[in-house]
Amino acid sequence: MTKLQSSIQIPVRNTLAPGVTLRQYTGYSLLHFMTRGDRDKATELLARQLNMSIPTCPNTAISHTNGMRVLCFGDKRWLVHAPVPDWKLEPVEGCAVTDLSDSRVLFCIKGEPVREQLARVCTLDLASSACAPGGCALTQFEQIPVLLHVNDNCSYDLYVENSFSEDLMRVLTVKK
Amino acid sequence: MRMSQGGLIDRGRILNFSFNGRSLQGHPGDSLASALIANGIRLVGRSFKYHRPRGIFSAGSEEPNAMLRIGPEATAEPNTRATQTPLYEGLQARSQNHWPSLEVDLLSINNLLSPVFSTGFYNKTFISPRKLWPVYEKMLRHIAGHGRAPGQRGPEQFEQCFSHCDVLIIGAGPAGLAAARRLASTDLRVVVVDECERPGGWLLKENTSIDGSNGTDWCDRITRQLSAAENVTLLYLTTAFGFYDHNLVALAERLPSGAATFSQRLHRVRAKQVVFATGSIERPLVFANNDLPGIMLAGAARAYLNQFAAKVGQRMVIYTNNDSAYRSAVDLSDAGVDVAAVADLREAPHASAIARLSERGISLYKGARIAAHGRRHLRSVRLCHSGSEQALQLDCDTLAVSGGWTPTLHLHSQSGGAVRFEPQLDTFVPGTPKQATVAAGAVNGLHGLQECLDDGERAAVTIAKRFGLVTGAPNGRSIDPSNESVENQLLFDTDCPAVKVVNQHKARRRGIGASGKYFVDFQNDVTISDVRQAYRESYVSVEHLKRYTTLGMGTDQGKTSNLNGLDLLAGLREEPVPKVGITTFRPPYTPVTLGLLAGQSQGAHLSPTRKTVLHAKHEQAGAVFDFNGLWLRPRCYLRHGETEETAIGREIRAVREGVGMTDVSTLGKFEIQGADCAEFLNRVYIGNMDTLVSGRCRYGLMLSDDGMVLDDGTVTRLDQQHYFITTSTGHAEHVLQHLEFLLDVLWPELDVNLVAVTEQWAGVAVAGPASRKLLRQLAGSDTEVLESVPYMGYASIELEESGQCIKARLLRISYSGEMAYEIYVPAHSATHVWELILNHGPGFDLQPYGMDAMDVLRIEKGFIVVGADADGRTTPMDIGMGAMLSKTKHFIGRHALTRPAMHESGRFQLVGLQAVNYQDGLFEGAQLTRLAGDRGYGASIGHISSAGFSPLLQRHVALALVRDGRKHLGQTIYSQDPARACPTPVGVTIVEPCAYDPEGARLRR
Structure with a gap:
């Protein structure tokens, strides 16, 4: 099952802003799901397989109580986040499924002043009026590509490619 | 000359600072300029070209003279305006542009040689011989007068942040505060910025009253209200210095030293609406020797008195063409300064203004012309009536001047907004905006306090309407009407004639001894003579005038000089000012440091660093790293006592004679799935890809539209509708964009699903004559599969170790010229596979090899690197790959290759x-x-x-x-x-x- 590590090693000379925590998830699967055909049909088939609603509007995500989360980050592109490792999707007609479980590190950054902290590097407007819980967006933190998911006003999940993960921690922290 | 009472300084605390090594004291609330004035410092710098003595001239961001070096010697920041620098404990300030000292500057000989150094001197003198230009340049740079960059990195920290708001109010003067107060009652997110240490603008500098309390108290009350409002953010010491597309505004926030771990912060604010409450700047008058220390703007003299309790002099004359300077006469006289006279260019000043002087016994000279006298600072003025040659000398140490007020249009203009000339005010004011902005207050040419407050309210209502809040919108409250009671009082009553350049008749010039220089631009030492000469030499366009004379350039960007220069040029052209036009306003409004623009992205953090999942393994193996694009890759692996050269040689021999392994995770990797993949690849690569069968790989070259080599890599057909393609490390992002563009824009009908899997699959290349033998040890039950994989073949195998299986993609391709295999495994298994191979290596003398060895191996074979051996001007024929070009199909770049120049x-x-x-x-x-x-x-x-x-x-x-x-x-x-x-x-x-x-x-x- 997906777990949050109790602690995370951040760059030696850096520290997190007071009140902000940064932790890393383990034990999950990420599957890229896309189609070049009929979007409605694709979402219907995916919804049937996952037994949950599928977001159809880009930059939105739907999370299920069982831990499944589907993020729509393009017109016909989704990222299926399953709360267990080695989880597979059955092939869906007219769609392509690609396993990206090993490609990304997933961080959770949370705390009262987290928006202030993220504003240093994130060009998005994270105010609740502009970016409600359940929103997601592909963005860049100081040139580092990040898929950001809004858990709530004080908590964000950040999907980042492996190679950038160490640098992202530097970016999310401040010098001591 | 600090007054015993008054002002907005904290007399209870002392701040120690130094100027040119001299220890001085000031108080919290002081600016560096006010503290210098309070300590009796008049001479603060030397001018750019003539090295003339200069003093503090203004009290705001328009300051042209008091440009100081702030901070410890080695890290001092040059060209810092003393007027905009809040005083802090331990501040070190130094004057600049003099030698050997500020008081005795030998370079002031330039002043005597000024007839030689006229406009265009450098352009005309140093144009030939061209060979000597490097010598000239070195010399000119050495003597150029705008400070020098610090030799070492300073202690300042720089940060950047991105902000968003519904309304950004630039300027917290009366109009800005009035707008903010109204908008605070809505649910709109409001950000108010002001370049000063506390809000209020001119209200802090004037004796005004609003609703029965003085202006300062009113500001404090409004500020408390705004601070308490959750939807309002107040930023002080913050200058909006640039306005860009889509209401993106750049703010430079200076944080008082010691208040945080950083001292400057760049905000990039995306605002839905912007209110320009940027106020206006007082204009100087142009007369003989108008640059002597002791001469300053009348408003500044008033500001130093009212806000900082600092008297700018003991005996003062005021020279003006409008009523606003009369307020200075009144305030300073009431404070005990001996105001010797008010000299007014006008023949008929307003009666009310005259009456206020009479009450205090201050002499008034109407229709006056004036000249200043003194060497290092002002000693006296001589004045006469415009129709007379008889002059009167008045001894004084201060001359306060006012030539009217210029709206601060910079940001409005940067936003693309039009400007229009207002003849009654003799200045430009904001015209039709281009972006979502509203101008309010003095920037609109309004100078009455009530007018400014009303205009701020009007701006707030306009903004609220744009958000649909006038009658109470679902998400917000409606705007309440104002109930402020303000006396009918003026901030800057500028009923001024269009006379700012005081042209003296020759006879009268003799009478008042007006033989000195008439400065139009103080910072660049541009005089009336320079402008006239430029005009005579046909520089009649305002833009040409600016570049030829440097009028309006420099760190102050002509805030006090542009309008006067424009008036002068208009007079010379005998045309109205609007016809002459105005120069373009460009960011930054005030100078910003390079550190601020760089923010956190400095040094090693200029761009992100990518590390492969095997990075720790490379470190353990003694890797020396180097960048390949953003990736950090091993250049070679050093053993104890080895040089890099030896290590690279050892690694090359290992691959040629035994077996080596290297990390190829950085290669760009994509998976494509769908019914039309073969067709897509055929269109992208120059070779035939539709003939590629499952289980085989093929080398591919793709071109740009212009027929030049874009990238190379391999294509592997995993099964009928599933391909795995690799690209070079440095071009992966570019290739992804290229392919996505083709699919999404040119060929949306193709059933091809493209996904980047660079980070999903880590890769290890095992190369050398013994590579197959080594991999046999790992292949377990898939040994036969391994043996059967031909050159340019592919197989899915399972690597076994202690009963644990790792699924891998095995590609028999080589970049070294030896038998080689590239093994791709899910990234989280990569370290295990690396260890697995390494553990079986000793029997084969396996050695990891780095980029340098790889480079030599491929050069020996004549294999190219796109970017080096194909540099964007290279066709497939140029690199000897013309034979790969398919003649039976179309592909990107094919048509361009038919151009004659390609052959x-x-x-x-x-x-x-x-x-x-x-x-x-x-x-x-x-x-x-x-x-x-x-x-x-x-x-x-x-x-x-x-x-x-x-x-x-x-x-x-x-x-x-x-x-x-x-x-x-x-x-x-x-x-x-x-x-x-x-x-x-x-x-x-x-x-x-x-x-x-x-x-x-x-x-x-």
Whole structure:
């Protein structure tokens, strides 16, 4: 099952802003799901397989109580986040499924002043009026590509490619 | 000259600071300028060109003279305006642009030589002989008068942040505060910024009253209200310095020293609506010697008195063309300053203003012309009536001048908004906005306090309407009407005639002794004579005038000089000012440091660093890293006591004679799935990809639209509708964008699903004659599969170790010229696989090898690197791959290759190079010439694109792009590399690119 590590090693000379925590998830699967055909049909088939609603509007995500989360980050592109490792999707007609479980590190950054902290590097407007819980967006933190998911006003999940993960921690922290 | 009471300073605390090494004291609330004035410092700098003595001239961001170096000597920040620097404990300030000292500046000889240094002097004098320009440039840069960059990095920290709001209010003067107060009652997110330490603008500098309380108290009350409002953010000491598209505004926030871990912060604010409450700037008057220390703007004299309790002088004369300076006379007189006279250019000032002078016994001279006298600072003024030659001398130490007020249009203009000339005010005011902005207050040419407050309210209502909040919108409350009671009082009552440049009749000039310089632009030492000369030399356009004379340039960007210069030029052209036009306003409004623009992205953090999942393993193995794009990759692996050269040689031999392994995770990797993949690949690559069968790989070259090589890599058909393609490390992002563009824009009908999997699959290349033997140890039950994989073949295998299986994609492809396999595994298994291979390595003398060894191996084979050996001007024919071009299909770039120029002689072609003397070194970037003595422009016939030392061949190997290179195989040319201190040309023979195993027998074993 997906777990949050109790602690995370951040760059030696850096520290997190007071009140902000940064932790890393383990034990999950990420599957890229896309189609070049009929979007409605694709979402219907995916919804049937996952037994949950599928977001159809880009930059939105739907999370299920069982831990499944589907993020729509393009017109016909989704990222299926399953709360267990080695989880597979059955092939869906007219769609392509690609396993990206090993490609990304997933961080959770949370705390009262987290928006202030993220504003240093994130060009998005994270105010609740502009970016409600359940929103997601592909963005860049100081040139580092990040898929950001809004858990709530004080908590964000950040999907980042492996190679950038160490640098992202530097970016999310401040010098001591 | 600090007053015993009044002002907005905290007299209870002392702040120690220094100016040119002299210890001084001030108080919290002081600016550096006010503290200097309070300590009786008048001379603060020397002028740019003539090294004339200069004093503090203003109290705001328009300051042209008081540009100081702030901070410890080694890290001092130059050109810092004393007027905008809040005083803090331990502040160190130094004047600049003088030698040997501020008081005795030998370079002031320039003032005596000023007839020589007229406008255009540099352009005319240093244009020839051209060969001497480097000498001239060095000398001119040395004596240029705008400070010098610090030698060391300062202690300041720089940060950046991104902000968003519904309304950004720029300026917290009366109009800005009125707008903010109204908008605070809505649910809109409001940000209010002001460049000063506390809000209020001119309300802090004037004796005004609003609703029965003075202006300062009113500001404090409004500020408390705004601070308490959750939807309002107040930023002080923050300058909005740039306005960009879509209401993006750049703010420079200065944080008082010690308040945080950083001292400057750049905000990039995206605002839905912007209110320009930027106020206006007082204009100086142009008269003889108007730059002497002791002469300052009348408003500034008032500001130092009212806000900082600092008297700017003991005996003062005021020279004006409008009523606002009368307020200075009144305030200063009431404070005990001896105001000797008010000299008014007008013949008929307002009666009310005259009455206020009469009450205090201040003499008024109407229709006056004036000249200032003194050497290092003002000693006296001589004035006469405009119709008379009889002059009167008045001894004084301060002259306060006012030539009217210029709206601060900069940001409005930067936003693309139009400006219009207002004849009654003799200035430009904001016209039709281009972006979502509203101007309010003095920037609109309004100068009454009530008018400004009302205009702020009007702006708030306009903004609220745009958000649909006037009658109470669902998400917000409606705007309440104002109930403020404000006396009908003026902030800057500028009923001024269009006379700012005081043209003196010759006879009257004699009378008042007006033989000095008439400065239009203080910071750049531009005088009336300079403008006239430029006009005589046909620089009649305002933009040309600016560039020829430097009027309006420099760190103050002509805030006090532009309008006066414009008036002067209009007079010379005998045209109205609007017809002459106005120069373009460009960011930044006030100077910003490079550190602020860089923010956190400095040094090693200029761009992100990517590390492969095997990075820790490389570190353990003693890797020396280098960047390949953003990726940090091992260059070589050092063993104890080894040099890099030795290590690279060892690694190369391992691959050629035994087996080596290297991390190829950085290669770009994509998966494509769908019914039309073969068709898509056929259109993208120059070779036929539809004939590629499952289980096979193929080398592919893709071109840009212009027919030039874009990238190379491999295509592997995993199954009927599933491909795995690799690209070069440096071009992965570019290729992804290229392919997505093709699919989404050009060929949306193709059923091709493209996903980047670079990070999903880590790769390890195992290369060398013993590679297959080594992998047999890991293949377990898939040994037969491994054995059956042909050259350019693919198989899915399971690597086994202690009963644990790891699924891998095995590609038998080689970049070294040896039998080799690339093994791709899910990234989280990569370290395990790396260890697995390494553990089986000792029997085969397995060694990890880095980029440098890989480079030599591929150069020996004549394999290219796109970016080096194909540099964006290179076609497939140029690199000897013309045979790969399919003649039976269309592909991107094919049409461009039919252009005659692609086949003409004279193109740079890829060849190999061999040093005539085997011991000579060949290096990347060296230029190639036909003869050893060829030098200079046009001598080069090519350059070395890749080079390295081959331990196997015991010589340097190189690839080069040589003009018509393939026609000259066997010929000797010369490599010249003076940049590497190799002054002697090296003779090289042009050979085939492949220097090792040209038949490829070792690959196919």
